[in-house]
Amino acid sequence: MKVAVLGAGAFGTALAISLSQTGPVALWAREASHAAEMAARRENARRLPGAPLPEALNISADLARASAAEVLLLAMPMQQMGGFLAAHSTRLDGKILVSCSKGIDLATGQGPIALIEAACPGARAAVLTGPSFAADIARGLPTALTLATRADAPDLQARLSTPTLRLYRTTDTVxxxxxxxxxxxxxxxxxxxxxxxxxxxxxxxxxxxxxxxxxxxxxxxxxxxxxxxxxxxxxxxxxxxxxxxxxxxxxxxxxxxxxxxxxxxxxxxxxxxxxxxxxxxxxxxxxxxxxxxxxxxxxxxxxxxxxxxxxxxxxxxx
Ligand SMILES: NC(=O)C1=CN([C@@H]2O[C@H](COP(=O)(O)OP(=O)(O)OC[C@H]3O[C@@H](n4cnc5c(N)ncnc54)[C@H](OP(=O)(O)O)[C@@H]3O)[C@@H](O)[C@H]2O)C=CC1
Ligand SMILES: O=C(CO)COP(=O)(O)O
Missing domain, CATH: 1.10.1040.10 (N-(1-d-carboxylethyl)-l-norvaline Dehydrogenase; domain 2)
Known part of the structure; x- marks a missing residue:
């Protein structure tokens, strides 16, 4: 399963670095200048300075290209997610959409799973959450997270686990x-x-x-x-x-x-x-x-x- 991380903040970048150990990963930044800067420096100096970006990590600001992957990790602030999903619902529907955001949408009172399901009814929605600082993940320090999906998803758990990022799965999305x-x-x-x-x-x-x-x-x-x-x-x-x-x-x-x-x-x-x-x-x-x-x-x-x-x-x- 190909993976892309949508959102080149601290957390998205750290996850992309870790997941690059086990397969091809794309990292999408919303600003072309940010993507170009990261690709040139092999570092996300704006959001996660000091963490080298592996050569295997494909960086771009081209959402069509990045979202060709089957598994898309949404790594943006929670209050931005509803607008992002609405703007790109056609492109994102049918994918496995994994929210990496922590929060409740102020406009609707809903969490990421409900937002994803409302905007993209054909998508499989998941949440990746748990105790983990981006800097720790990027350095390859041991980290354990929870992957929550409505239907049990051992395949997704296996794809998103790395030697240092250990995922536990649950169907308790709430x-x-x-x-x-x-x-x-x-x-x-x-x-x-x-x-x-x-x-x-x-x-x-x-x-x-x-x-x-x-x-x-x-x-x-x-x-x-x-x-x-x-x-x-x-x-x-x-x-x-x-x-x-x-x-x-x-x-x-x-x-x-x-x-x-x-x-x-x-x-x-x-x-x-x-x-x-x-x-x-x-x-x-x-x-x-x-x-x-x-x-x-x-x-x-x-x-x-x-x-x-x-x-x-x-x-x-x-
Ligand atoms: N940092 C951490 O240690 C952890 C963070 N998280 C969670 O991850 C989520 C993201 O946090 P984090 O990465 O740290 O935040 P950052 O502030 O580091 O980065 C946020 C990123 O989201 C992008 N973004 C903002 N608005 C939009 C939008 N409308 N469309 C697309 N992209 C957008 C920003 O782009 P731009 O750079 O162009 O402004 C930026 O790259 C939060 O919910 C947080 O709770 C979870 C665990 C750990
Ligand atoms: O969620 C996090 C650690 O698990 C990151 O926390 P902050 O967003 O407070 O930095």
Missing amino acids: GAELGGALKNVIAIAAGVVIGAKLGDSARAALMTRGFAEMSRLALKLGARPETLAGLSGFGDLVLTCTSAQSRNFRFGQALGSGAAFDAAITVEGAATARAAMELGLRHGIEMPITAMIAALVGRELSVSDAVSALLSRPLKEE
């Missing part, structure tokens, strides 16, 4: 999508706690209560508990809440400490906080941490007011 989306919101909150110097104990409490609210919403929407406890949920929550490599965590740190943050950096949890809060309201699920992050991101609340609001919630059973 759990895999929501785990990856919601953990980013909690990672922003963990960053706020550290940025505001509230301490590691407070971060551990927040991660635990954050996991509880992630699980409440996901289970209500049909996820399986074991998926939430797996790589795409708990695993990625731990990674993102504890590492300064995470952009969501760093964004939270900046919010907590009052520092500036570059608005051009992809921070999926910012839009997803609001989308998740709206889903929680619609389904009657209490999500106090998510609501706090949505309000902080929207500058509707100060950090000290947000912390006071969380600490003054009624005492209850765990």
Whole structure:
């Protein structure tokens, strides 16, 4: 199965580098100048500097050529995916479309699988998610991810695994999508706690209560508990809440400490906080941490007011 990665950001580039070990891979960038620069330097200096691009990796800005592959990995920010699918649905329909994005679409309240199925009804939709920093994958460090598809897909699992990228498969697409989306919101909150110097104990409490609210919403929407406890949920929550490599965590740190943050950096949890809060309201699920992050991101609340609001919630059973 030929593979192409659509979206030459940090994650798409890292996956393309890793997958080049096991077969031909194309990497598509939306800007011709970006593709030309990568092809000339054999490096994605804009998005993943310091990671050499293998000679076998075919780089282009020609979507028709790249999307001739059977398996297309969609590696762009979640809020861009709906527009991308709508613009190219004819070309993408009938393919195996693997979303590598983590988030909930703010416009529709849906995850990547539903967006793909709505735009491309003839496609096979999948989600690739789990604890993995692009830089680690690109360096060939060991990484384990979850591949979620509605129908069991050992063939796709085998094609997208490499000696250092170990995929586990599941048919719980709801759990895999929501785990990856919601953990980013909690990672922003963990960053706020550290940025505001509230301490590691407070971060551990927040991660635990954050996991509880992630699980409440996901289970209500049909996820399986074991998926939430797996790589795409708990695993990625731990990674993102504890590492300064995470952009969501760093964004939270900046919010907590009052520092500036570059608005051009992809921070999926910012839009997803609001989308998740709206889903929680619609389904009657209490999500106090998510609501706090949505309000902080929207500058509707100060950090000290947000912390006071969380600490003054009624005492209850765990
Ligand atoms: N970085 C990481 O470690 C990981 C990221 N992810 C997920 O991967 C997704 C992408 O993140 P990441 O690669 O890091 O983000 P980056 O910010 O590094 O790159 C985003 C890429 O998407 C491209 N893009 C933006 N809008 C569109 C569009 N409308 N059509 C086509 N391409 C577009 C950008 O193009 P351009 O360069 O031209 O602006 C850019 O190349 C996110 O959902 C993230 O959560 C998942 C696991 C790890
Ligand atoms: O999803 C990720 C790690 O699994 C990447 O996290 P950030 O988007 O916060 O950098």
